[in-house]
Each structure stands twice: as structure tokens, then as C-alpha cells.
Amino acid sequence: MAFINQLQISDLAVGLFFLGLYGAMSQRNIIKTIMSVGIMDIGAITFFMMANYPEGAKPPISSTPVEYMADPVPQALMITAIVIGVSVIAMCLAMYMRVAYRYGTADWKILIRRLEK
Amino acid sequence: MLPLLPLHIVVVIPVIAGAAGYFLPRNAYHRLLFLVNVGIVVAAIAIFAEVRWGGEIVQYMAEWPRWIAIKLVADVYSAPLVLLTAVFFAGTFLFSTRAEYLDKTFLFLFVLLESALIGMFLSGDIFNIYVLVELGMIIIAILIMYKQDKQSVYDAMLYLMMNFIAMAFMLLGIGYLYRITGVLDLAALHERLPLLDDPRAVIVPYAMIMTAIAVKAALFPLFSWLPRAHGAPSAPAIVSAVLSGVQVKAGVYLLVRISATFSPVIDAAPFFMILGFITSVIGFLLAIAQKDIKLILAYHTVSQVGLIVMGLHLGSDVAFWGGMYHIINHALFKGLLFLTAGIIIEQYGTRSYAEIRGVLRHMPAIGIGTLAGVLGITGAPFFNGSISKYFIQQGLQGDLGGLGMLLINFGTTLSFVKYSLILFGKPNAPKPLTRDPWVAVISLLFGLACLAGGVLGGPTVALVYGPQYSAAGALGAQKLLTFFLTLAVAVATYFFVVKRIGGFLTMIRNFKFSFNQITVFMTLFFVGLLGYAWWFV
Incomplete structure (x- = not known):
């Protein structure tokens, strides 16, 4: 089991991404697919955060000496990505409520059959 | 400077x-x-x-x-x-x-x-592109479901979730790129990618970013969001026009841009050329099966985008600029067709092509605009579509390529024979209300632009992009003969074949992929592109 100890956060993040992708492929429940898509997004964000992360680096706040600082670029960028992700998920959930009230189902397959009538 | x-x-x-x-x-x-x-x-x-x-x-x-x-x-x-x-x-x-x-x-x-x-x-800057694409995606989802009637909320939800998965792919790809190169600037990436020790390290981020962009550009098999979004029953006409005219082109543009960035390491032009051809054929086949006039136009956008992508990746300069010119042409005629279709639907109160007749006599300005758009899109002589298709055709090599182009032209003409039936016949709608004069003016101006882009085809390409190509061949006797033969065969096919297989067409029309299947297609596309890049790098 030595390889488990060697796993880094970025490896786990990629795993999370594909786990989310699997969920989006396999789940018929709309809420579960929305959750899966959220997990994919979080996986990608975590991976980006850990890009070029030297062991033991400190957060890039003003008092940190420059040589210990983690790369500030991913952190600045990922704030944007997190905000976008949250708003898209919120919109998906709002739309889901509309669809669920209108067609009375939370299942993609049944939903398709009930459209067009 | x-x-x-x-x-x-x-x-x-x-x-x-x-x-x-x-x-x-x-x-x-x-x-x-x-x-x-x-x-x-x-x-x-x-x-x-x-x-x-x-x-x-x-x-x-x-x-x-x-x-x-x-x-x-x-x-x-x-x-x-x-x-x-x-x-x-x-x-x-x-x-x-x-x-x-x-x-x-x-x-x-x-x-x-x-x-x-x-x-x-x-x-x-690639991250900036990511943020702006996400912004556009959210706005479009709201605009599609703006009137909230029929199934528009479902269409918008499917559009949003599918594109969000694509953007998650892109984000992971960008993160990967940043990790191996340390820059996000496209020009800097272009310089640094060939310097990597192992060029194969680029394959995974390349496949991820390209999957996202292929969704945006609506390539086969990832186009199923496009007809829903562009032809959404409730989306206002101007939204459909902007989506089909400009927004899909943003996907094609990103395809060109990002391909150019990765070009020193990975060249997937044959892959995208073949994909463009398949997209084009599937697009018109589905367009023929539709009854709703907006959906005919929307599926047709898929077909034309396929043609553009094919032209851009043929590997010849003439075809590349032909593809670039077709982007502008398609924006003009498809925008025009969507705008006029919106007015027609409002006037006749129906969306079915079988119930609309006599647009040309009923609303002359709208009818002439539609006719100009149809002539442009089918590549009729003197209209802009003929010029860009002629340029794309020049880049094709061998009989097989020529045959493929003929097939696409035939399909386009066939689906628009069906569409243009609404122009003729006896009007069956109440007298038009007093309309806004600007509607007619804009329709005629766009129609005129289609004509001008055809008559002045060669000079327009030279003016807009720079390269000088003669478009005289587009009016040659052989081209004219081909066009009218295609038209005749298409009319015959429509009345003797398409009209008799109504049951089959209904089956195609009612067939829909669920969200899970679409996600599977996306994953398959990613794996396929990954395999292709792995094989050829």
C-alpha cells in the first residue's frame, strides 16, 4: 500500500473529477447529476490550486517571506472559478425546481418522455 | 504600433x-x-x-x-x-x-x-477566455428560458449542465497546462510548449481543452445542445439570430485559436476535418426530418458549422480563408433567416412548415429577405454562400473530397427546398398588422449584404482578410450547371422520396438523447481525441 502514501492532493483532485464525471454519466436522478457536476468542478479547482505547490509553502499574504510563498496566481484565479461554479450550481438547482414542478419527476429519462405532450 | x-x-x-x-x-x-x-x-x-x-x-x-x-x-x-x-x-x-x-x-x-x-x-489569455465563455453560457441559459413557456426551462437546464461539464474539462486542462508551463498567455504557451522535455505531457490538457471547445463549436457528437438552444420554441427571434450568427462562431474561432497555440506539438487537422464532414452530413439529415421551421434552421446551423470546420482544417490556404469567409456569410444569412422566421411565426401563429404558405405575397419584404437568405445558404450563383463554398471546394483533393462537397451541397439544397415551400402558395393568415418599418429595412439590408458578398466575393475576402483569390470560377458554366442540377435533383428527391418516408422522419424527430447519454458522448469524444493525439505525437 505504499502508493497510497505517495498520493498527492492533485492526484486525489483528478480522481474526484472523474468520479464526478462517472456520476454525471450514470445517475438518472437530476439532483444527483447536479451534485456530480459540482464535484467535477471542485475537483478541477482543487487541482488548479495545487499546481506548482512546493512542499511546505505558506499562503501568499503580505507578511510571508517571498521564498516561502505559494504561487499566488492559481489562488487569485480560482476565486473567480469558485464564484462561477457556485452561481452555475445555484442556477441549475433553480431550474430543476421549475422542471420538477412542471413535470413532476426528478428522473432524466421519465422527463424526456413527459416533454412534448 | x-x-x-x-x-x-x-x-x-x-x-x-x-x-x-x-x-x-x-x-x-x-x-x-x-x-x-x-x-x-x-x-x-x-x-x-x-x-x-x-x-x-x-x-x-x-x-x-x-x-x-x-x-x-x-x-x-x-x-x-x-x-x-x-x-x-x-x-x-x-x-x-x-x-x-x-x-x-x-x-x-x-x-x-x-x-x-x-x-x-x-x-x-486562456483563463480569461474561460471566464468569458462561462459568463456567456450563463447569460444564454437565462435568455433561452426567458419566456418560461413550453419546455424552454428544460432546454436551458440541459444546455447549462452540458456546457458546465465541458467547462470543468477546460478548467482542469488549463490547470494542467499551468502546471507544466507556468503561463496562461496563449502566445507564451505557443513559445514554451515545444521546449518541454516530453511533448506527450501536453496531450491530456490538449484533449481536455479541445473537448470543451468542440462542445462550444457543436461538433459531432456533441451538438445536441445547439438545436435546443437556438431553436428553442420560446426563445425570442433576436436571441436565436445572435446565437446562430455569432455565438457558435466563437466556438469555431476558439478552435482555430487554441489549435494554433498547440500547433508546434499537436496537429489534429485531419481529425477535425473528418469530424466537420460528419457533423455537416448528420446536421442536414436531421434538418430534413424537422417540421418546426426554427428547428430546421437550427439543425442547419450544425451542418454549416461542420462545413466551416472542415474548410478550416483542410490544410490549404484557399479553403482556410474560404472557411473564415463562410463564418461571416453564415452569420449574415442565418441571422437573417432566424429574424424573418421569428416574424413569420408571430404573424402566422404556428411553427410548423406545413401550415405556413404564401409568405412572399403576404409580407413581401420579409419574403424577399428569406429568399435572399435561402439563396445565400444554398450557394446560388451571385450570392455569398457560393463564393465561400467555392473556396472551400478548391482545397479539396481527389474525387472523394469533391463527392463529399457535392453531398453537403445536395443536403443543404434539399432541406431548403423544404423550407422555402413556406414562401409560395396562397397566404393563409390574417392581414398583417401595421409593422415596425425597421423590421423590413433590416431584413432587406441583410439580404442585400448576402447579394453583395456574392457579387463582390473575391474583393471582400481581400478586404477583410488580405489574401487575394479570384472567385471568378464560382460563376463558371460548370458551377452553374452543378447548382441547377443539384437543385433539380433536390426538388425531385423532396417530392418523391422525403414526402413518402414521413413515419421514419417522425421517428428521427422524436428521438432524443438524455443528459446521461450526452455526458457519455462527451467522455467518448475526450477519450477518442486523447487516443488520436497519443497515436500521432
């Missing part, structure tokens, strides 16, 4: 004007935004002229050093598209002066979409 005006002006002005004027009453707000759009058209013309005759403009935001700053680039690819977007939005604002569904929120979102699109074209 020093730019005449900073590039970011054209990106931020629509947002600022939209936010600052929001307190105005609706009509004044509409007028203000129209004036702002006219200003942007002027600015876009200035930028275009500067790029065309002075060379590309590069601007680093906030005076950060090169490769750290967010970069805006206007070059020979992006400047014409910025101009196209500006003209298009100004036209749609004029077109919709009296439309009732346009309240202030709608108008604000609409100008925000304009900003996002122009920003996407001008961006030289």
Missing part, C-alpha cells in the same frame, strides 16, 4: 452603459443601448482598419509585465469577428424596437452577452 483607442473600451462600454442607464424608462433605455451599439460599430471599424493596414494590436492590461498581465489581442482573425458582432447586435437592436417581450432585464443581459462575445474574441 500604439493603438488609436484601448481595446478594452469595446469590451466594457456595453456593460457600463447597460448598468448606468438601467434607471431609464424602457424605450429610452433601448434607444441608449442602440446608440452605444452604433458607437461600438464605429470603434470596431477603427480597430479593424488599424489591424488590417497597420498590423496586430497587443495590449497588456494594468501595465503588468508581459506574460503576467491579462492580454488583449486584435489580429486578422479576431478584428473582423469583433466588427461582425458589433454590426449584428446593432442590427438586432434596430430590428426589435417595438418587440413587447424586450423588457429592461432582457436588454441588459443582451448587451452583457455582447461584451462577453467581444471579450472572448479579443482575449489573448
